[in-house]
Amino acid sequence: MNMNSLLYNMLFSLQVNYFMKHERTVKRVFIAAFGAETNSFSVLPTTMKDFQASCLIRPEQKKWPAIANDGHSEFLKMTEKMGHRAIRGTLAYTTPAGPLTQLTYETLRDEIIKQLHDALPVDCVLLNLHGAMMADGYDDCEGDFLEKIRQIVGSQVPIGGLLDPHAHLSQKMIDSATILLAYKEYPHTDFAISARKLFKLIDQTTDGKLIPVMRHYDCHTMGAFPTITTPMREFVDQHLMQYPSPKILDCSLIHSFPWADTADAGVKSLVVTDNDEQLAESYAKAVADEFIKIRSQLIQNYDTIDTAFSAINQIKDFPAIIADVADNPGGGAASDATFILEQARKSRLEKIAFGIFWDPFIVDLAYAAGKGANLKIRLGGKASWFSGVPQDMDVEILELRDDAKQYFGDDGDQRSLPLGKAVAMRHGNIDIIVSNLRIQSLSPDCFTEFGLNLSDYTALVVKSTNHFQAAFSRISKNIYYVMTPGALTMDFTSFPYQKITHPMWPIDQ
Numbered sequence: 001m002n003m004n005s006l007l008y009n010m011l012f013s014l015q016v017n018y019f020m021k022h023e024r025t026v027k028r029v030f031i032a033a034f035g036a037e038t039n040s041f042s043v044l045p046t047t048m049k050d051f052q053a054s055c056l057i058r059p060e061q062k063k064w065p066a067i068a069n070d071g072h073s074e075f076l077k078m079t080e081k082m083g084h085r086a087i088r089g090t091l092a093y094t095t096p097a098g099p100l101t102q103l104t105y106e107t108l109r110d111e112i113i114k115q116l117h118d119a120l121p122v123d124c125v126l127l128n129l130h131g132a133m134m135a136d137g138y139d140d141c142e143g144d145f146l147e148k149i150r151q152i153v154g155s156q157v158p159i160g161g162l163l164d165p166h167a168h169l170s171q172k173m174i175d176s177a178t179i180l181l182a183y184k185e186y187p188h189t190d191f192a193i194s195a196r197k198l199f200k201l202i203d204q205t206t207d208g209k210l211i212p213v214m215r216h217y218d219c220h221t222m223g224a225f226p227t228i229t230t231p232m233r234e235f236v237d238q239h240l241m242q243y244p245s246p247k248i249l250d251c252s253l254i255h256s257f258p259w260a261d262t263a264d265a266g267v268k269s270l271v272v273t274d275n276d277e278q279l280a281e282s283y284a285k286a287v288a289d290e291f292i293k294i295r296s297q298l299i300q301n302y303d304t305i306d307t308a309f310s311a312i313n314q315i316k317d318f319p320a321i322i323a324d325v326a327d328n329p330g331g332g333a334a335s336d337a338t339f340i341l342e343q344a345r346k347s348r349l350e351k352i353a354f355g356i357f358w359d360p361f362i363v364d365l366a367y368a369a370g371k372g373a374n375l376k377i378r379l380g381g382k383a384s385w386f387s388g389v390p391q392d393m394d395v396e397i398l399e400l401r402d403d404a405k406q407y408f409g410d411d412g413d414q415r416s417l418p419l420g421k422a423v424a425m426r427h428g429n430i431d432i433i434v435s436n437l438r439i440q441s442l443s444p445d446c447f448t449e450f451g452l453n454l455s456d457y458t459a460l461v462v463k464s465t466n467h468f469q470a471a472f473s474r475i476s477k478n479i480y481y482v483m484t485p486g487a488l489t490m491d492f493t494s495f496p497y498q499k500i501t502h503p504m505w506p507i508d509q
């Protein structure tokens with residue numbers, strides 16, 4: 001070999017080394033979303049059409065609608081910010097309803113699995129999940145999905161899964177993922193912060209700086225646990241936001257989702273440490289013990305429709321807020337229950353507004369008739385026995401909007417969420433917002449976008465269990481959580497559970 005070719009070879013290998021090193025720092029990050037919160041007692045099946053109406057975005061689509069749980073947008077932003085290469089899979093998320101049809105689940109699962117397979121090799125996988133998805137034939141969709149993802153990428157590639165705390169955490173999920181991390185707040189105003197934290201932990205794991213170990217502890221408890229009031233607020237601040245050791249990377253509390261019948265249901269603490277199994281186990285147990293100590297203080301007392309109406313007749317600051325907690329579409333209810341509307345028509349409350357009824361048939365009628373039209377309608381009470389009696393009413397069409405939005409999230413992380421094809425209508429002293437989509441009432445925008453002036457009303461009735469509180473508490477101190485016989489009743493003894501693991505507090509005292 002002469003001097004020239006020796007020099008050439010040296011230069012060539014220097015270049016190859018440089019490119020290999022440089023290429024290695026540009027990670028290939030596979031990002032997808034697949035989520036639904038399944039109410040297994042709901043009679044509304046979840047189909048491909050429901051994903052299409054909420055969020056079903058293929059990789060070639062550049063823009064997509066914001067949803068309340070869009071952790072995937074944060075993953076994509078962070079990937080870009082770090083100079084890594086995002087390889088996008090499908091983003092599929094939908095409004096809660098009954099179990100997915102088997103075809104819907106397997107079609108979306110296999111679509112994402114194929115995208116990942118085609119994208120190999122990847123350095124890590126980030127998934128925006130929910131954690132409470134069920135389908136015909138699959139009680140633990142996330143466990144099945146994560147297991148298949150693991151089979152594709154092998155044992156060494158980090159897999160991060162972002163969860164809603166209203167999840168059913170399974171051993172299969174823990175065994176398949178590298179890190180699972182749930183939002184800490186309910187209302188889930190911290191979805192974006194949580195996504196960024198998961199991204200950073202997975203990124204450091206990919207660099208070999210962390211060796212995550214997960215352990216969980218089962219509290220054998222179910223219920224709804226808002227994080228805004230004491231003592232849950234302090235529990236979150238003391239145990240989920242700060243940790244006794246720097247080796248604890250994250251601690252989530254899985255809150256349970258009681259309106260589903262599955263063996264993995266229940267409250268669980270979930271701890272991730274840096275390569276310390278014992279610490280993960282002991283902190284998971286310690287946090288679970290702390291939760292069990294306060295759980296009996298967390299049972300919410302609910303008003304009846306009558307007690308809420310009587311209380312509102314005594315107050316002077318308007319509008320009061322009435323939460324129709326059992327007809328929250330965000331928990332899988334139909335959002336067409338008429339229990340409170342029926343009583344309001346008989347009550348002496350001066351002026352009252354309802355948001356947001358789901359009744360596509362009435363929306364079509366209103367659009368055909370036009371703004372200002374007077375119609376005789378039969379509203380609500382249609383989806384199931386949880387929906388009450390349909391209401392026959394004469395109404396005037398006040399406003400039609402198919403571009404109205406409401407906002408949700410923390411300052412800086414707010415998302416504007418579409419309100420569907422919607423109509424505002426008036427029946428005497430009652431104004432009602434009706435949409436062709438099942439949408440939880442998350443902010444006063446769901447009234448003001450239709451020209452309704454909030455100060456005109458004695459009460460605003462919102463179909464939401466707790467998420468409404470983040471924005472509506474800014475306009476009213478008088479909030480009444482009203483329990484009706486709707487789909488999300490808190491009387492768990494009324495549900496025919498077959499599969500949950502006993503003992504389960506408070507069902508088994």
Ligand SMILES: [Zn+2]
Pocket residue numbers: 164165166188
């Ligand atoms: Zn949730």
